[in-house]
Amino acid sequence: MRDRKAELLQGTLDLLILKTLSSGPNHGWGLAQRIEVTSGEVFLVNQGSLYPALHRLEREGLIRAEWGVSDNNRRARFYEITRAGRRQLEEETATWALVVGAIARVLEAV
Numbered sequence: 074m075r076d077r078k079a080e081l082l083q084g085t086l087d088l089l090i091l092k093t094l095s096s097g098p099n100h101g102w103g104l105a106q107r108i109e110v111t112s113g114e115v116f117l118v119n120q121g122s123l124y125p126a127l128h129r130l131e132r133e134g135l136i137r138a139e140w141g142v143s144d145n146n147r148r149a150r151f152y153e154i155t156r157a158g159r160r161q162l163e164e165e166t167a168t169w170a171l172v173v174g175a176i177a178r179v180l181e182a183v
Contacts, residue, residue, distance in 0.1 A: 082104070085169075086118070086122060087126060087165070088162070088165045088166070090104060090108075090126060090127065091098075091135065091136070091154055091158050091162040092162060092166075093107050093108055094136060094158070095162060099152060100149035100152070101120070101124060101152070102107070102143075104127075105120075105123055114165060131150075134158075135155060135158035135161050136152045136153060137153055142151060
């Protein structure tokens, strides 16, 4: 089951990051922890997936980053969603709603 969770996460990581950042800026470790807690520990985000996704989203202009100090007094990059990122989040959320609805209909029909 854990492998299935990882596969699902790879396909949805950008969406989860954008949604999490929509509530305010956060650093990488904080993002991973928030996604884990919010998902009821279904999604466990590892650094090998998280940081490449953050860098990609930043290159695409969907998030921006700046250096700051974390709660434990360490230097960290804090990520924030951009206006373009909010538009992308709305589009991806609508797409996911369609997909989830379609899957539910298929599962109920069989």
